Amino acid sequence: MRTPSHVLLASLLLSTACATTGTRPPEPERVVPERPFGTLRAQAERQQAWLRERLDVALPQLMRQHRVEMWVVPMREYNEDPVFQALVSATTFAARRRTIYVFHDRGPQLGVVRIALGGSPQGGLYEVRRPPRKVDGGGVERVGEPWGPEQWQMLKQLLEERQPRSIAINVSRTFAFADGLSHGEYEGMTEALGPEWTARLKPSGGLPVDLLAWRGEDEGRFFAEENKLAWDIIQTAFSNTVITPGTTRVNDVEWWMRQRLSDLGLTTWFHPSVSVQRQGATEEQLGEDPIIQRGDVLHCDFGVTALRLNTDTQHMGYVLREGESDAPEGLKQALARSNRLQDLVLEELRPGRTGNEVLRTVLSRMKQEGIDGTVYSHPVGLHGHGAGAMVGLWDRQEGVPGNGDHTVIPSMWYSVELQATSPVPEWGGQKVRSAQEEDVILGVDGRVRWAYQRQTAFHLVR
Structure with missing residues (x-):
């Protein structure tokens, strides 16, 4: 439908007035929502195929790699374990009262x-066990959901049936991703299981971390599409479509990016940020929301969330x-130096190395190459700051104990995040920080x- 001419004229007059008075420009024109990744139903079907591959292919490999015979993952509604979204279908949003997932490796x-004690079969991927049939007040037999102590007794019966030598649970002082078993759930479980089975409990170690990190090939194809969308939004944000030098503030650009995602039916895992570096001006002098001027260097940090997967991108303008x-x-x-630093990370980021080993080498x-920079790269995927080996923090360039000691695995993704600081002759030697972040895929063969x-x-911006 065409916009009436009087509406276009009013919009033009308002834009002119803002430009002459220096007031905040109007909100960007609302874009008719599109479907960059297809319908929700099509997305869910694609996610279901990813889940099946993760449980059929990755889970057995990782359980054997981490020497886990049985893995028990209990959680309650609204207090889900971080590994929850790696275990369930796109149509499952919560753990429903309580769900206890049990994985038992019987060998190759x-x-x-x-097995799921409670919850649903997730499209036929789990065997669901329910308590015995009960007769309600009207004399009708019903199969209820497990509830309270009864559910823990079902777990105990399952252990007695299968007789595992050890039982892995998600408790960790190192990884948040491996520390999803709440204290209340632990108390309820151990009280029901008794001392014999409780003695067989052990931390799951890196198993939940690596299961969250593992990505299939089709997920990688989707990730390329998702990263392209992030690029497209940034390119438009850092153009005259959005920025009018001397009028537009950095917050205007941030909210345009956020709004664009909403118009596309998508979201993000953090609010976009846009910042300015200016010749002859300090960060304090620029303030929190400066008006963008000609000659400014722009920087953004932007992420897209779609089909539970996250991107993380930093670009320069x-x-x-x-x-x-x-x-x-x-x-x-200056930009070329941060590109060179990216090269170094990609050359050293390979499976079998710890994050701290990669960091030290880079x-x-x-x-040796005379670059003044810092490296703080991280896994990305089902979480923005994802599960896996951390390669530095911006304020921990000596290495990250614990998280940085984890090992890089094949079939995972990283956000290569870093910065190089360079004196710029045209700015009288003033140093400019070129901070970049770009997502990479480690394939099943370990190549990046x-x-x-x-x-x-x-x-x-012209």
């Missing part, structure tokens, strides 16, 4: 049995001065590739 020939057609050479060299090579592509030139 018989495979892993998947430049607002051309009058008469310029490109960013100054010194700024382009920082050593970085110093960009999920979509990486930024090698500034986004330009």
Whole structure:
């Protein structure tokens, strides 16, 4: 439907008034929602195939790798274990009263049995066990859901039936992703199981971490599409479609990015951030919400959440001065240094190494090449700051005890996050921070590739 001419005229007059008075520009035009990833039903069907592959392929491999015979994962509604979303279908949003997932590895020939005490079969992926039939007040037999102590007794009966030598549970002082068993659930479980079975409980270690980190090939194909969408939104945000130099504030750009996701029926796992570096101005002088001016260097941090998977991207932009057609050479060299630092991370990020080993090697090579930078890369996937080996923190360049000692595995994703600081001759030697973040995929063969592509030139606002 065409917009009436009087509405267009009013919009034009309002934009002109804002430009002359320096007031906040109007909200960007609402975009008709699109379906970049298809209908919700189609998305759920794709997610179900991912779940089946994760449980059929990854779970047995990882249970044997971590020497877990039986894994018990209890959780209650609204207090779900972090590993919950790696275990359930797209149509399952909560644990329903209580669900106890039990995984029993009977060896390579018989495979892993998947049992749910409570909850649903998740599209036929779990054997669901219910309590015995009960007769209600009207004399009708009904199968209820497990409830309270009765559910723990069902778990005890299952253990007695299968006689596992050890039982892994999610308790950890190192990984939040492996520490999902709440204190109340632990008390209820051990009280019901008694000392004999309680003595066989042990921490699940890295099993839930690596199951959350593991990604299939079709997930990688989707991740490329998701990263392309993130790129498209950033490219538009850092253009004259959104930014009018001398008028637009950084918060305007942040909210445009957030709104664009909402218009597409998507969301994010953090509020977008946009910042400015300016010749002759300090961060304190610029303040929290500066008006974007010509000659400014722009930076954004932006993530997309879709089909439970998350992206994480940081890009650089430049607002051309009058008469310029490109960013100054010194700024382009600053971006090239952060690109080179990306190269070093990709060359050293490989399965079998710990995150701290990758960090030490990259920082050593970085110093040999004379780059002034920091590396703080992290896994990404079902969580934005995802499960897996951490490669530094911005304020922990000596390594990250515990999280950084975990091992990189094949079939996982990383956000290669880092920054290089460089003096810019055109700015009188003032240092500029080129902070970049781009997602990569470690394939089943351990080779690293960009999920979509990486930024090698500034986004330009004319």
